[in-house]
Amino acid sequence: MEHKIIFAGFGGQGVISMGTLMAYSAMAENKNVTFYPAYGIAMRGGTANCSVIISDEPVASPVIACPNVLVVMNEPSLDLFTAKLQEGGALLANSSLIRKKAERKDIRSYYIPVNDIAEELGNGKMANMAMTGALLKIMNTVSLETVFQTMKKTFSPKLLKAVDINREAMQKGFDAVQP
Amino acid sequence: MGEKQLMKGNEAIAEAAIRAGMTCYFGYPITPQNEIPAYMAKHLPKRGGTFIQAESEIAAINMVYGAACTGARAMTSSSSPGISLKQEGISYLVGARLPAVIVNIARGGPGLGNIAPSQADYFQAVKGGGHGDYHMVVYTPETVQEAADLTMKAFDVADEYRNPVLILGDAILGQMMEPLIFKEPSGRKFDKSSWILGNRKGRKSHLINSLSLSEGVVEQWNWELKKKFDLMAGKETMVEEYMTEDADVIFVAYGTSARICRSVVNQARKQGIRTGLIRPITVWPFPSETIAGRAKKTKHFFVVEMSLGQMIEDVRLAVLGNATIHFHGRPGGGVPAEPDIMKQLKEILQS
Structure with a gap:
């Protein structure tokens, strides 16, 4: 098993947080993992992306030329990265903000309205958590329970009171897709 | 054994240095190594050490010189343009026979360049970026775990030879997070009482400098230094061979490039292509013998670097015309x- 995942969106959507949470959770399940962020130009509204590799084997290159999983939170990211996705790879797109569909037919595409899911729960900021839930379902590598436990361990004290609502958003995202 | 942690390469280097007994860190901010001084600022004072943000890179390397004179384990870190500024100080450290650890998390150049990963500081690191005849051990870790392990080792090697040691990484090593377990530091003790400065109660005075205008003195120093460099070259070379035994093409790459080549080797092997990798872990001393040995049998060597081609010169010297050398490089x-x-x-x- 090896998942090469690129997370992309705009700054403030929690793209880096998604990648970090996946990396910590995969480590908790004793997988090999690397996390490599686009760094140095972090600003709200700018582009943000990170690469996460989760593998049973030691990870060779931490740089992803062709991902087999692509998570895009906004339309420019869909435009930028979809061409790089491996044949048969999974595209997870935030259909709350992305109105179009990917043109490629040789990939598995999932459109999840994660902003709408988050806002139904009363907090649009949790769109990334809903997306994480959907990703877990599609990947079927790291368990929801592990991610819940990891949130408790890695969230800052200020965020700890939000673990339950994040958990709910993640569950809703998980239930929103069928692999 | 400690607990498994997920850490950035920069933070792992900083933590490993503190665990290795480094008590004096001096630095000046520059991306992509800022997590090192940030970690030091937060943790080093609490653990009994001294963190100083210097007024410049030149000040920082000279503070390292001063701290090393007192016998403390001292360190500085920077990225390419900042490391250029430190070259004079590094030459002085060698001349004065002072141990220190210097970390270069390299970025694109020349000039201010950019903040992307690069291996274009190879010549500067291994051919003597400063003036004079000198060498220092240069480690090129490829994983966060190895970055931590080699940082601990670097302090022992620096003390053993009374010579600076360089850790040469790139922005990917510095910025990526991977799981690691901190090993126990060696605990080796080095008696520095015969040369350090400080409280001289009951002993004769010591002098640390790198200047002598008397005839022949500096030449004699250089012959002494050469003995040390020869010893380092004989004992401190580190290299990894990966699937080279039956290879028709052998990659030679270090650091991040080596990891990329390892991926290519894995993919190629699945397609029945016999290829392997020689990964220098020290680029000085360079593992020439390993490469020369393989060049007797393997006809193609494929050097991959994040530069226009610098290490390829050392590969060429090792191969000595016994095989064809190919190159793939990405600069800037x-x-x-x-x-x-x-x-x-x-x-x-x-072909």
Whole structure:
């Protein structure tokens, strides 16, 4: 098993947080993992992306030329990265903000309205958590329970009171897709 | 054994240095190594050490010189343009026979360049970026775990030879997070009482400098230094061979490039292409003997670097015309892509 995942969106959507949470959770399940962020130009509204590799084997290159999983939170990211996705790879797109569909037919595409899911729960900021839930379902590598436990361990004290609502958003995202 | 942690390469280097007994850190901010001084600022004072943000890179390396004179384990870190500024100080450290650890998390150049990963500081690191005849051990870790392990080792090697040691990484090593377990530091003790400065109660005075205008003195120093460099070259070379035994093409790459080549080797092997990798872990001393040995049998060597081609010169010297050398390089912060390397590999095999 090896998942090469690129997370992309705009700054403030929690793209880096998604990648970090996946990396910590995969480590908790004793997988090999690397996390490599686009760094140095972090600003709200700018582009943000990170690469996460989760593998049973030691990870060779931490740089992803062709991902087999692509998570895009906004339309420019869909435009930028979809061409790089491996044949048969999974595209997870935030259909709350992305109105179009990917043109490629040789990939598995999932459109999840994660902003709408988050806002139904009363907090649009949790769109990334809903997306994480959907990703877990599609990947079927790291368990929801592990991610819940990891949130408790890695969230800052200020965020700890939000673990339950994040958990709910993640569950809703998980239930929103069928692999 | 400690607990498994997920850490950035920069933070792992900083934590490993503190665990290795480094008590004096001096630095000046520059991306992509800022997590090192940030970690030091937060943790070092609490653990009994001294963190100083110097007024410049030049000040920082000279503070390292001063702290090393007192016998403290001292360190500085920077990225390419900042490391250029430290070259005079590094030459002085060698001349004065002072141990220190210097970390270069390299970025694209020349000039201010950019903040992307690069291996274009190879010449500067191994051919003496400063003036005078000198060498220092240069480690090129490829994983966060190895970055931590080699940082601990660097302090022992610096003390053993009374010589600075360089850790040469790139922005990917510095910025990526990977799981690691901190090993126990060696605990080796080095008696520095015969040369350090400080409280001289009951002993004769010591002098640490790198200047003598008397005839022949500096030449004699250099002969003494050479003995030390020869010893380092004999004892401190580190290299990894990966699937080289039956290889028709052997990659030679270090650090991040080596990891990219390892991916290509894995993919190529699945397609029945016999290829392997020689990964220098020290680029000085360079593992020439390993490469020369393989060049007796393997006809193609494929050097991959994030530069226009610098290490390739040392590979060429090791191969000595016994095999054909090919090159793939990306300068100025470009990162070699696996599909491009694979394509070139297949062209080599068809040639």
